[in-house]
Amino acid sequence: MLAPLLQSSIYRNLKYRPLISLSQNQIPSISTMRHLTADLIYPIATPPLPKGIITIDDEGTILAVSPAGTYASEDLAYYRGILCPGFVNAHCHLELSHLQDQIPPYTGLANFLRPISALRMQFSTATIDQAMVAAEAQMLRNGIVAVGDISNDATSFEQKRQGNLRYHTFIEIVVPFGDTLEERISQKMQLGIDLLAQAPRNNGNTTSLAPHAPYTMPPAILQAIDEINAPNAWVSSIHHQECNAENEMFQTATGDFVDLxxxxxxxxxxxxxxxxxxxSQYILRQWQNPAQLPRLLLVHNTISTDADIRALQQTQRPITWVFCPNANRYIENRLPHFDTFRRLGVHIAIGTDSLTSNWQLCILSELKTIADYAPHIPIAELLQWATLNGAQALGYERDLGSFEVGKKPGIVHIGGINPDSPQITAHSTVRRIV
Ligand SMILES: [Zn+2]
Known part of the structure; x- marks a missing residue:
């Protein structure tokens, strides 16, 4: 009974061999298992496979990762260039998408921040919503499958509930130093806890509290946030050492932030x-029992030095160092010293920041900027920052970030690559194929 069935037109068209043998009375399930190949496959968790093969089911779940030659070439869908898992954008602000082109580039961080609060209020709800829809569609087109996203209010929650992308929402607590501190801390914490309750948790979405930055984080705030995040093992995030003015404020109470x-x-x-x-030292001094605190994403790190990185790494709190190089160019027109972080072997992920401080929401564009500035960094390392490390940073590594059997990470095709000497260049292209 089986042989005639396998010769039927259904099986010839499906072009795959059943993995199990069937008894006479079993009806085979007609699933569209597919084999995809490219000049180079980057599974990320394992070494690159030249002409490797990814086998997926019709839901995009990885069924096998195989070396070249495992399947007949007529059974393969071939892509020129690279296939890698979907990108994870470890730092974004979806709610600020409508402010694209509202603040010119290269102003410096203090001048960048000054107009934001007032600007945010000047747009209609419809404009803000449309901008978020367009920003999300742009991320999807650019191969992003999950986002670590900062929220100051509930503006973005409805869009996140649509389930197009997976979001970890960091409810941001901003408390400027100043008068009536205790009262304001208690108000902001209550607001944050209320937002936590409303934040999207469908579709694998997750949420937690996050301080904004050291210069808007009076001492009691970090501990109050950790007290809520830590028992739940919730990841946190903070903007960190984005410019010299931040250090200057803590060192001598002078500079652009004091002027701000x-x-x-x-x-x-x-x-x-x-x-x-x-x-950096200011953040460190707030931590009690750092080894028991959940993962922290330090975002930007543009001016972090060897000593800063070592001091934070020594605490045994799990840290991911997130780079948003195009936002660093947009605001401060400088980049972090990537090699210092690499030499110290720290955990690195990639973010885009918001459309207010970037030209696009595209992880490949961030990698292009790094590869242009530091072309000696191997592409395999860049792709790991952009995929698995971001997934680990947000706690999504069980499903996302690598080609491993059982995961459903999305598949991204990077074109414009010379397979003999693979490198991301200005000519590289990205699209999501699964
Ligand atoms: Zn940011």
Whole structure:
């Protein structure tokens, strides 16, 4: 009975061999198992496979990762270039998408931040919603499958519930130094807890609390946030060492951030004393029992030094160092010292930041900027930052980030690559194929 069935037109068209033998009265399930190949497959969790083969079911779940030659060439869908897992955008602000082109590039961080609060209020709900829809569609087109996204309010929650992308929503707690601190901390924490309850949790979405940055994080805030995140093992995130002014504020209470406080009418000298150490040290001094604290994403790290990185790594708190190189170019026009982080063997992931401070939401574009600045970094390492490390940073590595049997990571095709000497260049292209 089986032989005639296998010769039937259904099986000839499906072009695959059943994995199990069937008894006479079993009806085979007609699933569209597919074999995809490319000049180079980057499974990420295992070494690259020249002309390797990814076998998926019709849901996109990985059934096998095989070396070249495992299947007949007529059974394969071939892509010129690279196939890698879907990208993870470890840092974004979907709710700021409507502010694209509202703040010019290269102003420096303090000047960038100054107009944002007022600007956010000047747009209709419809405009804000349309911008988020378009921004999300752009991420999907560019091969992004999951996002670590900062939210100051519930604006983006409905879009995230649609289930087009998987989101970890970091509810951001911003508390400037100043008067009536205790009262404001308690208000902001309550608001954050209310938002936690509303944040999307369908479709594998997750959420937690996150401080904004050291310069808007009076001492009690980090501990209050960790007290909520830690018992749940929830990941947190903070903008970190994005510019020299941040360090200057903590070292000597001078510089652009102190001026920013003054321009907001806050005499920060009355509420804040410098610590003769930089913002990295300031964060460290807030931690009690760091080894028991959940993962923290340190975002930007543009000016972090060898000593800063070592000091934070020594605490045994799990840290992911997130780079958003195009946002660094947009705002400060400088880039982190990638090799310092690489030499110290730290865990690195990639983010885009928001459309307010970037030209696009595209992880490949971030990798292009890194590859242009530091062409000696191997492409396999860049792709790991962009996929598995981001998935691990957000706690999504069980499903996303690598080609491993049982995962459903999405499949991205990177074209414009010379397979004999693979490197991401300005000519490289990206599209999601699964
Ligand atoms: Zn950001």
């Amino acid at each position: 406080y003054h321009s907001l009418g806050i005499r920060i000298e009355q509420f804040f004393s410098p610590i003769s150490a930089n913002s």
